Amino acid sequence: MSVKRTWFQSKTAAIVRSYLFVAGSILLAACIRHSLTPILGRRAPFIMFLPAVVFSAWVGGWGGALMALIVSALLGSYLFISPQNTLAVPDQIDQTTLVIFLIVGLSVSAISSSQRKAEQRARESAEEARARADREALVNEVGHAVLWSDDDLAPHSAALKRLGERLAVDRCFYVLYDEDQNTAVIEKDWRADGIASLEGEWNLAEREISSSEIYPEGRTVVMRDVLASPLPQTLVDLFVQTGQRSYIAVPFFDQSRPRAALTVMMATEARDWTIEEVMMVEAVAVQVRGAMKMARAAQRERNISQQLQKALQPRLPESAPGLLLASRYQAALREAGVGGDFYDVFAVGEDCTALVVGDVSGKGLAAAAQVATVRNMLRAFLYSQPTLAAAVNDLNHVVAANGLLSGFATLFVGCYDAKTRVLTYVNCGQEPALVRREKTGTVEELAPTGSVLGMDDTPRFAEHMVTLAPGDMLAIFTDGVTECGASRHNMLGIEGAKALLELPLSSDENQQGAAEAAAVRLMDGVDAASRGGVARDDVCLLTAVITPR
Structure with a gap:
């Protein structure tokens, strides 16, 4: 049953009620x-009919007023003007009274x-x-819920909850169709207490x-009761068995196929859905659809970027001359799982090991691609040049000179010679x-020896x-370690990092390896510095402990 038909029936019922009031008055x-x-x-035959006409005009509009006026004129003439029981009005005064009325x-x-x-x-x-205003308020609530949702796979789940609670329905869900496989996938649904999940x-x-049978007209479906619908019986049976008696469904199509x-x-x-409820569901559907497309596109990019990042964050070598090694990488935000921070460890000679940690500005695929540029070119120059x-x-x-970075990069490059135990570095x-x-337990700083990389081709x-x-x-x-904290005024800082390293390792920490213990x-x-908040930047960390040869 369509919303228009329901509206027409309610409108007809309202008109019938108004004319009953007219007749009663x-x-x-x-x-x-x-x-x-x-x-x-026989005087003033129409005096009590005039209030009835006014009342009829108020409850029945112009049509009710005309009905009341005509019927009142006929009744007044028939009952209260001489001669009675006839519609004839022979007297001139009565005629004038009727005209005035x-x-x-x-x-x-x-x-x-x-x-x-x-x-x-x-x-x-x-x-x-x-x-x-109610519709816009709900759309804003849904937008806020989608924006701050922590659900990676279904960012629409919070939106479904808001919509379901606002409309006081039994269930609300977003379904994906694959017509090639003829399947429907409901990743997550919101449902009231006691309602089974779909x-x-x-x-x-x-x-x-x-799926085309569910949306035969290619537009929003408003179903008052599936038991009184023209749907195929197999579909009606499925809906009844799974608890889908009455619904509003807003489909999205791609080349005339429901997606x-x-x-x-x-x-x-059964439920009589109002036009406002349909418009509200359609407004939310557009927003959820947009959020889903963005989320899936972002997920695809993250998947690609994460694979690339794994290639750019190689496993530490099992052994390096004179070194015990450990590393850590942690993204700042869930949606920014791939950033420009990286590390690299590789041999540049029989007893010399390169230790590299860098941070390319930006995130996502673009940053990952630039990490590959810096990392691979640095290797090439370290192999070919006589000095660091x-x-x-x-x-x-x-x-x-060639604009290979969209921004800039910070970089620490050290070459450790296991024979001389000398670390040569550029920061x-x-x-x-x-x-x-x-x-001594003291902690020394290896400060920057130059500006950031890629901003100008003249610095030495x-x-x-x-x-x-x-x-x-x-x-x-990288700066993700020092710039973590509850606020900009309360960050770990370089002094906080130094304080963490100044403490001697415990026996338990020594058992897991000094380099690993330092990274942990x-x-x-x-x-701890973030105090349960969100880190402001990615964290990339490389630790090394000098060992006797």
Whole structure:
């Protein structure tokens, strides 16, 4: 049953009720006038009919007023004008009285009807404004719910909850159709207490049903009661068995084929859906559909980016001359699972190991692609140039001169010689690396030796050297470590990171390996500094402990 048909039936019922009131008011006026006959006699035959005409104009509009005026004129002439029981009005005074009654009645009917229409228009405008405000409020609630939803696979779940509760329905769900496989998939549904879930994949072919049969007209379906619908019996049986008695379904099509639909429904009872409810569901459906498309596109990009990031964050080598190694990578936000932070460890000679940690501005596929550029070009220059400084300067020149970065990059590159235990490093605008001395427990900073990478092809990057001893610990990290905190005024900072490393390792930490223990301690410090909040940037961390050869 359509909404238009339901509206027409309710409108017809309202008209019938108004005309019954008109007939009742005329009958009441005739009775009152008849009771006054001993007092008025044949004078003022229409005096009690005029209020009935006014009342009829108010409840029945212009049509009700005309009906009341004509019937009142006939009844008054027949009952209260001589000769009685006839419609003839021979007396000139009675004729004048009848004409005056008709003129006054028409005038009063016109005024009352106009006033009634004006008030009705104002009332309808107010109701329309209220309904529009309710609809916009719900759409805003749904938008907020979708924006802040923590549900990766179904960001519409919070929206379904808002819509279901607002309409007081039994269930609300978003369904995806695959016509090639003839299946319907409900990833998540909202339902009232005591209502069974419909989540899962439904094989329509087994039930000899196609999704096109559910939306035969290719538009929103408003179903008052499936038991009184023209749907195929197999579909009716399925709906009844699964608790889908009455519903509004807003489908989305691709090349005339249904791809998805937002549905709200009553499980076991029929329901007369209003036009406002249909418009509300359609408005939310458009928003949820847009959110779903964006979420799936973002998920596809994350999947691709994560695969690329795994390739760019290689596993640490099982062994490196004179080093114990550990690493960590943690994205700042769920939707930003791939960023520009990276690390790399590789041999550049028989006893020399390169230790690299960098941060390319940006996130997603673009940042991951630029990480590949910086990482691979750095390897090439380190293999081909005689010094670390020359390699980094050549890298900066090529990247900046050719615009290979959309922004910039910070970079720490160190080459550790296991024979001499000397770390040669270049720090391009990154957080100072930290060295904890085993003998004294003090922590030293390896400060930047130049500006950020890729902004200008003229800066010169200097290399510095530091001699290490067995047991010394090296920590290289991006600004995600130091810039974590509950607020901008309360962050961990470089001093906080130093304080974490200054503490001697416990026996339990030593059992898991000094490098691993240091990485765990720093990451625990990041989590503690954030105080349960969200980290402001990605965290990339590489730790190394010097070992005797």
